[in-house]
Amino acid sequence: MNQVFKALNDPTRRQILEMLRERDMNAGEIAECFQMTWPSISHHLDLLRKAGLVDSQKEGQFVWYSINTSVMEDLLKWMLQFTRKR
């Protein structure tokens, strides 16, 4: 869970998640959406993947990224404890 919170604690990574919510994207497409070098984006994707928030799959020269909502659902459960009555 620690890794999930860590991964979400960056605006670039959260934006990547929001983009992947719409459709799967390859690393290059993602990088082009930001004014940041490819290695930086690659690093962000790595953190998201390690946190289990995205999956990656190599297809030819491209690496496709997709969102993995199951971890997000775990986080949701953690958060729900605060909104329910004590």
Next chain:
Amino acid sequence: MNQVFKALNDPTRRQILEMLRERDMNAGEIAECFQMTWPSISHHLDLLRKAGLVDSQKEGQFVWYSINTSVMEDLLKWMLQFTRKR
């Protein structure tokens, strides 16, 4: 929203929130639950307060902290977008 994610990105602060979910506590009570100096806990409480996740109220020499779930609900909304079908 940035501040909220920042505040949640620390195990001590998350534990404080979980404790405050059960009951309001003063700063000293909270500090005693951790093997950490009071100034460190005070700093964590400050970040939680600035993120809007807790409220504080002075009463005599004590400062009472309580959880504020409205910000947590905003976060919940952000998160729900990922679990719903695209």
Next chain:
DNA sequence: AAAGTATTTAGACATTTGTCTAAATAATGC
């Protein structure tokens, strides 16, 4: 096999973060 495209790895560097100690502020009780 050589050149080109897509992506990651390695290493450096400045900034941010979490913790500490020491000192300051504020309320209470003698």
Next chain:
DNA sequence: GCATTATTTAGACAAATGTCTAAATACTTT
């Protein structure tokens, strides 16, 4: 008013983080 208790502020410091440039890896096309 002085000592005691509760809490915060200030300042220092090591560790973690986000970004960059340069180089490496892997696949494709010629």
